[in-house]
Amino acid sequence: MATNLTHFELFGLKPVFELDRNALAARYRELQREFHPDKYASKSEREQLLAIQMAAQINEAHTVLRNPVQRAAYLLKLAGVEVPPEQTTADTEFLMQQMLLRERLEEVREQPNPAAALEELADEVDGLYRGEQRQFAETYAAGKFSEAEDSLRKQQFLVKLQSQVEELEADLFGD
Amino acid sequence: MALLQISEPGQSPDPHQRKYAVGIDLGTTNSLVATVRSGSAEAIAVEDGSVILPSAVHYSREGITVGAEARARAAADPYNTMLSIKRLMGRGVADVKSLGEQLPYHFSGNDGGMPTIETAAGPVNPVQVSAEILKKLAQRGRDALYGKAGGELDGAVITVPAYFDDAQRQATKDAAKLAGLKVLRLLNEPTAAAVAYGLDRGEEGVIAVYDLGGGTFDISILRLSRGVFEVMATGGDTALGGDDFDRIIAAWIAEQAGLGSDLDASTQRRLLDSACAAKEALASVERVEVRHGDWTGMFDRETMASLLDPLIDKTLRACKRALRDADIAVDEVQEVVLVGGSTRTLRVRERVEDYFGRAPHAEIDPDQVVAIGAALQADVLVGNKSDDDLLLLDVIPLSLGIETMGGLTEKLIARNTTIPVSKAQEFTTFKDGQTAMAIHVVQGERELVSDCRSLARFELRGIPAMVAGAAHIRVTFQVDADGLLSVTAMEKSSGVSADIVVKPSYGLEDKDIARMLQESYTHAAEDIALRALREAQIEAERALESLLVALRENGAELLEEHELSELEHAMEALRLAHNAGDAGEIRLRMEALNKLSEPFAARRMDASIKRAMRGHSLNEFDK
Numbered sequence: 001m002a003t004n005l006t007h008f009e010l011f012g013l014k015p016v017f018e019l020d021r022n023a024l025a026a027r028y029r030e031l032q033r034e035f036h037p038d039k040y041a042s043k044s045e046r047e048q049l050l051a052i053q054m055a056a057q058i059n060e061a062h063t064v065l066r067n068p069v070q071r072a073a074y075l076l077k078l079a080g081v082e083v084p085p086e087q088t089t090a091d092t093e094f095l096m097q098q099m100l101l102r103e104r105l106e107e108v109r110e111q112p113n114p115a116a117a118l119e120e121l122a123d124e125v126d127g128l129y130r131g132e133q134r135q136f137a138e139t140y141a142a143g144k145f146s147e148a149e150d151s152l153r154k155q156q157f158l159v160k161l162q163s164q165v166e167e168l169e170a171d172l173f174g175d
Numbered sequence: 176m177a178l179l180q181i182s183e184p185g186q187s188p189d190p191h192q193r194k195y196a197v198g199i200d201l202g203t204t205n206s207l208v209a210t211v212r213s214g215s216a217e218a219i220a221v222e223d224g225s226v227i228l229p230s231a232v233h234y235s236r237e238g239i240t241v242g243a244e245a246r247a248r249a250a251a252d253p254y255n256t257m258l259s260i261k262r263l264m265g266r267g268v269a270d271v272k273s274l275g276e277q278l279p280y281h282f283s284g285n286d287g288g289m290p291t292i293e294t295a296a297g298p299v300n301p302v303q304v305s306a307e308i309l310k311k312l313a314q315r316g317r318d319a320l321y322g323k324a325g326g327e328l329d330g331a332v333i334t335v336p337a338y339f340d341d342a343q344r345q346a347t348k349d350a351a352k353l354a355g356l357k358v359l360r361l362l363n364e365p366t367a368a369a370v371a372y373g374l375d376r377g378e379e380g381v382i383a384v385y386d387l388g389g390g391t392f393d394i395s396i397l398r399l400s401r402g403v404f405e406v407m408a409t410g411g412d413t414a415l416g417g418d419d420f421d422r423i424i425a426a427w428i429a430e431q432a433g434l435g436s437d438l439d440a441s442t443q444r445r446l447l448d449s450a451c452a453a454k455e456a457l458a459s460v461e462r463v464e465v466r467h468g469d470w471t472g473m474f475d476r477e478t479m480a481s482l483l484d485p486l487i488d489k490t491l492r493a494c495k496r497a498l499r500d501a502d503i504a505v506d507e508v509q510e511v512v513l514v515g516g517s518t519r520t521l522r523v524r525e526r527v528e529d530y531f532g533r534a535p536h537a538e539i540d541p542d543q544v545v546a547i548g549a550a551l552q553a554d555v556l557v558g559n560k561s562d563d564d565l566l567l568l569d570v571i572p573l574s575l576g577i578e579t580m581g582g583l584t585e586k587l588i589a590r591n592t593t594i595p596v597s598k599a600q601e602f603t604t605f606k607d608g609q610t611a612m613a614i615h616v617v618q619g620e621r622e623l624v625s626d627c628r629s630l631a632r633f634e635l636r637g638i639p640a641m642v643a644g645a646a647h648i649r650v651t652f653q654v655d656a657d658g659l660l661s662v663t664a665m666e667k668s669s670g671v672s673a674d675i676v677v678k679p680s681y682g683l684e685d686k687d688i689a690r691m692l693q694e695s696y697t698h699a700a701e702d703i704a705l706r707a708l709r710e711a712q713i714e715a716e717r718a719l720e721s722l723l724v725a726l727r728e729n730g731a732e733l734l735e736e737h738e739l740s741e742l743e744h745a746m747e748a749l750r751l752a753h754n755a756g757d758a759g760e761i762r763l764r765m766e767a768l769n770k771l772s773e774p775f776a777a778r779r780m781d782a783s784i785k786r787a788m789r790g791h792s793l794n795e796f797d798k
Contacts, residue, residue, distance in 0.1 A: 003781055010784065029403055033566055034783060037595060037656040041359045041556040042194075042330065044718040046769050050776055052655050056597040063592070 003054070006078060007061035015078060017071065017137040024065055031058045069159055072136050072152045081145050089153040098157055101125065105164060114172060122165045129158040194329040196359065196557035197316040198367070198549025201308065201333055201347065203261040204389045206230045207543060208312040209550035210320060211559070216371070216550040218543045219319045226543060228315070232257045232307045234294035241311040254281055255294045259390070260308075263290065263301040264350075265343030267629075289346075302346050306353035309333075313356055330359040332553040334545050337363040337395050337409040338572050340618050341630050344658050355706075359556040361657040365395035366404055366567055367548030368514045372536050374399060380509035381407075381501075385527055385535065387490065387517040390416040394494045396501040396508075404567045405593070408501035410493045415486065417517030423482050424450035424474075432470035454479065458521050480522050487526045494530065511535035516542050568593055571654055578615035578624045587652055590620065597653040601667075604648075608640040614650065616660065633662050639669045704758070711761040715753045718765060719746060722772060725779060733778045745771050 008015040011027045033039070035058060040051040064070045073083050089095065104121055111117040132155045139147040197210045197219075205227045209218045218226035225243075233245035233256045240248075249256040257280070263271065271282055271290045281293040291298040316328055333356075335347055344361055351358045365384035374382055379400045386393040393411035397404055425446040429438065438446070449465055453474050456463040462475035498505055511531045517523065518541045527535050539547060552567065554560060570591045576584040577600070587598045602612065613634050619627030638646055647667040654660050665672045722742070730739060749764040 003777070003784060005781075005784065025400070029400075029566070031784075032403070032568065036566055036568070038360065038556055038566065042558050042717075044721050045714060046718065046772075046776070047721055050780065052595045052653065053597065054780060055656070056595040056653060059593045059596050 003057065007064055007074060008078075010058065010061050011065060013065070015075060017068075017075060017133070017140055019065065019071075021066075024062070028058070028062045068133060069152070069155050072140075072148070072155065075140055076145060076149055076152065079140075079145050081149055083149060083152060089150055089157070091150065091154070094154055094157075097128075098161070101161060102164075105161070105168065108168060109172070118165065118169060118172070122162075122169075125158060125161050125165060129155065129162065132158060194557040194559055195316075195320045195326070196330045196332070196550075196553035196559070197313070197320075197328060198362075198546050198551070198553045199309065199312050199331055199333045200364070200367075200543075200546035200549060201261065201305065201312075201335075201350075202230055202388070203259050203391060204230055205542065206308055206312060207546045208316050209543065209546040210316060211550050211554040212320075216547045216554070218540075218546055219315050221315060228308065228311060230258070230261065230308055232260070232304050234296040234299065236295055239296065239307055241307050255296075257292065257294075257299070257304045260301050260304045264305060265340065265346035266290070266301070302350045302353060305347070305350035309350055309354035309356060313354060328356065330357045330553060330557050332360050332362050332367075332549040332556065333358060334362050334364045334367045334549050336393060337365055337406055338393070338411070339658075340573055340628055341575075341658060341660050342618075342628065348657065348659065358657075359553055362549055362552055362567070363395070363406060363569060364514070364545050365393070365397060365409070365512075366406065366569070367545045367552065368512050369397055369399075369404065369510075369548070370551050370565070370567070371539055371544045371548035372510075372512055374510055374512070381503055381507050382510045382512060383494065383498075383508045383531060384512045384514060385490070385494070385518065386411075386514035387523060388416050388515040389418050389517065390414070392416060392490050392493065394490070394497045396497050396503060398501075404569075406570050406572075407503065407591070408497045409572060410497035410500065412489060412493055415489060417515075417520070419486055420454060420483055420517065420520065421447050421450045423486065424454055424479065427478070427482055428453075428465055428467055428472075428474075431472050432467045434467075454520060458519060476521070483520070483522050484526070487523060491526065491530050505531060508533075512544070513537045514541050514544055569656065569658065570594060571596065571658055573618045573628075574620055575616065575618055575630075575652065575654065575660065576627070578617060582624045583622060584617055584619070584624050584627055588654065594654050594658055595656050597651055599649050599651045602648045602650060603644050604638065604641065604646045605643055607642050609643070609646070610638045610640055611636045612638070612648070614662070616652070616662070630660065633664075633675055635664050635675060637671065638666055639671050641668075708756060708758040708761075711758040711765075712753055712756075715749055715761050715765055718768065719749060719753075722746065722768075725775070729779065729782060730775075733782065734775060738775070742768075742771055742775070 003010070006015065010031070011024060013019055013024070013027075032055065035051055035054040037048055037051045037055055040048045043051075064074050076083055101121070101124070104117075108114050108117050108121065132151050136148050136151040136155065139145075139151060195210075197208050198216070199208050200206060207218050207226050207228060209216055220226045228242045229246040231242060231246035231249065233240045233248045233252065235252075235255060245256055246258070249258060267288050268282070268290045282290050283293045283298055289300045289302065291300045292304075313328060313331070316331075317326060320326070320328070331351065333347060333351060335344055339347070347361060348358055365386065368384050368386070369382050380398075382397045382399060384393075384395045384397065386395070391411065391413050392415045393409065395409045396407045398407050399405075425443070428446055428449060429436075434442070446467065449467060453463050453465050457474070457476055457479055462473050465472050465474045495505075498508075508531055511527060511533060513524070513527070513535045518527075518535075518537065524535065524537065552565075555565060571588060571594050572590060574586050574590045575588040576586040579585045587600060588596055602614070604612065611634060613632055615624070615632050616630045617624055617627040618630050621627050633650075635648060635650070638648060645668075648664055649667050650662060650664045652660060652662055662675055663672070664675060723746075726734075726739075726742070730742075734742070745764070745768040749761070749768050752760040752764045
C-alpha cells in the first residue's frame with residue numbers, strides 16, 4: 001500500500017453507501033493524471049515503483065467503490081464487520097422467494113412468450129435489488145450493522161440471479 | 176546547492192532541454208520508427224526514401240544483416256534468414272511444434288525455455304533476433320535526430336499487439352534492453368493508432384481499430400473518456416491477412432488460365448505476383464487486364480469482391496464477437512480506424528464502412544499509423560510536452576492466476592482489469608520447519624493449469640522455520656503499466672521478506688540477458704563494465720535530480736532538520752561515488768539513499784493526495 005488512506009478518503013468521498021458515480025469517475029481521472037506511472041516515465045526507478053503502487057491502489061479503490069456489492073462489503077469492513085463469503089441469510093421468507101424466482105427462470109423457455117416472461121422477471125429482480133440497496137444504505141447509516149450485513153447477503157443472491165437472467169437472455173436472443 | 180552540478184561536460188542540466196525519443200512499430204513482417212520533429216510526428220525515412228524496415232535478419236559467418244537485404248536472401252538461404260520472428264517471441268519450445276511448420280528453421284536446444292535456432296553464426300533466440308531489428312531502427316532514429324554528430328536516444332515507446340501475454344511483452348522488453356534502448360512504455364498497437372488520429376482529443380466515445388496486415392487480423396474496441404483510453408475487448412485471427420487475398424486471386428487466375436492444381440513453386444510465385452499487382456491496380460481502376468503465359472483475361476472489382484468477401488466476412492464476424500465481449504452495440508461505435516497495408520484494398524474499406532455504418536479513418540498511411548502514434552506518446556512520456564493531458568489506461572488482456580491443488584487455476588487478477596494492479600494473497604506452510612515454497616503463475620481464462628500459459632515459477636526462500644501453518648506468507652502480485660508481472664513476498668508475523676527466485680517459463684533471467692549482452696560485444700568485459708557504470712550513473716543522476724526537486728518543493732515542510740541533514744549527507748556520498756566512477760559503490764550509496772528517503776517519499780505522496788483533493792470538500796460529491 002502506497003498510502004494508508006481508505007478508499008473513500010483517497011477519492012475524497014464520505015464513507016456512505018450512496019455515491020455520485022460521475023464524481024467518482026471524475027475523481028478517478030484526476031488521481032490517475034497525478035499518479036499514473038506514465039507521469040513518472042523519466043523519473044528514478046524508486047519513484048516509478050511508488051507510482052505503480054499508488055496507481056494500483058487507486059485502481060483497486062475505484063473497482064471496489066464502483067461496484068455496489070463490493071462497496072457495501074468494504075463499508076462493513078471499515079465498521080469492523082468482516083463478511084465471510086460462505087454464510088447465508090437466515091431470512092427464510094427471502095430464501096423461499098429466491099427459490100420461486102429461480103424456478104420461474106428455469107421455466108422461461110417453455111412460456112408462450114419467453115422474451116416477455118424474461119423481461120418481467122428481470123424487472124422484478126432489479127426492483128428487489130434496488131430495494132436491498134436502499135435497505136443497506138439506511139441500516140448502515142443508522143449504525144445497524146448486522147441488519148446491513150443481512151442486506152448485503154441478499155444483494156449477493158440477487159446479483160447472482162441477475163447474471164443468470166443475463167446469461168439466459170444471451171442464450172435465447174443473442175447469437 | 177553544489178549537488179546541482181552533477182552533469183558531465185557537454186551535458187546540460189537544463190530540464191527544459193529537448194529530449195530525443197522515438198516510437199517503434201515492431202511488426203511481424205515490417206517494422207518502422209517514427210519521431211516528433213517540429214511538432215509533428217513522422218516516420219523516419221532512409222536515403223532511398225523508404226520508411227519500412229522488413230523484419231528480417233540474416234546470419235552468416237561474415238556478420239548480421241537486417242532489413243531488405245536480409246529478406247532478399249530468404250529464398251537462397253532460408254535456414255539463416257529469420258522472418259516473422261515476432262510469432263516466436265515469448266513462446267516456448269513446445270509452441271514451436273505448432274508454429275514451426277510455417278517456419279523453416281533448425282530449432283535446437285533452448286535458452287531459459289525459449290527455442291534457439293541454429294544459424295551459420297551460431298545459435299540465436301527470438302529475443303536476440305528482435306534486438307537486431309530494434310538496433311537497426313534505433314540507429315535510424317539517432318541518425319535522423321542527431322545527424323553526423325551522434326548521440327543517444329532518451330527513450331522509446333514500442334508497440335505490441337493488445338492480446339500479447341506477459342511472456343510476449345517481457346520478451347519484447349528484453350529485446351529492447353539487449354538493443355540498448357530505454358523503454359518508456361510498451362503501448363498496445365490499436366491504442367497507438369487511435370492516438371495517431373488525435374482521437375484522444377475528442378469527446379467520449381467508442382473506437383474500433385480494424386487492423387488487417389499481411390498475415391494477421393486484429394480488431395480492438397477502445398473506450399475514450401476525457402483523455403483516458405481503455406481497451407475494452409480485442410479479437411482477431413492470427414492466420415488471416417492480405418496474403419490470403421493474393422492466394423485466392425492467384426487460384427482464380429490459375430483456374431481461368433486452365434492450369435491444373437499441381438503447380439511448381441516458381442509458377443505459384445508468378446501467379447501470386449500477378450494477383451497482388453491486379454489487386455493493387457483495382458484500387459484506382461474499375462478493371463484490369465491479367466496475363467499468365469498465353470492466357471489473357473479481365474479482372475474487375477466485382478469479381479474481386481466475390482472472391483474476397485468470404486475472407487472479409489471472417490474479419491467482420493471477429494468484429495461482432497469483440498463488440499459482444501465489450502458489451503457494445505455496433506451503432507455505439509463512433510470512430511473506426513484502419514491499420515495495416517491490406518486495408519488499402521477498396522473492398523475492405525467498403526465492407527468495413529457498411530458494417531459499422533460510418534466512413535473509417537484512413538487519412539494516415541495504414542502502414543505508418545501505429546509508429547506515428549507511438550512517437551507521439553514517446554514525446555509526451557520523455558517530458559517534451561509536460562502540460563499534456565493525455566493518459567492511456569490499459570487493461571490486462573488475459574487473467575492471471577496461480578496453480579492450486581489438482582492442477583486447477585485460481586484467478587487472482589481478472590482479464591480487462593485496469594493496470595497497474597496489485598493483489599495480495601496469503602499462503603501458509605504445510606510442514607514443520609518449512610523454509611521454502613514454490614508458486615506457479617499462469618495466464619489464461621481456462622480452469623485447468625494445463626490449458627493456460629505458464630508464465631513463471633516463483634520460489635520463496637528464507638521463510639523463518641515455524642510449525643506447520645504458523646507462517647503467514649503474504650505474496651503480492653503486481654502488474655505494471657506495461658502489463659508485466661512482478662512478485663514480492665513477506666512473512667507477516669516476523670516481517671521477514673522472502674527471497675524470490677524467478678524462473679520464467681519462456682523467457683530470460685537477468686543473468687541470461689547479461690550473458691547475451693556480453694556475447695554481442697567484441698570487447699565484452701570492458702564494454703559491459705562501462706555500460707553498467709553508465710547505467711548506474713544515469714540512475715544516480717535521476718535519483719539526485721528528482722530528490723533535489725522534491726526537497727525544494729516541500730523538504731522544509733515535511734522533514735525535521737536532522738532528517739534533512741541526513742538526507743543531504745547521503746546525497747553527497749552518492750554524488751562522490753558518481754564522480755569516482757565506481758558502479759558498485761554507486762549502487763550501495765543509492766540503496767542507502769533510497770532507504771533514507773523512503774519516509775519522505777511516503778509523506779510526499781500523502782501531501783500530493785491532499786493537494787489533489789484541495790478544492791473538494793468532503794461533502795461536495797454528496798447528492
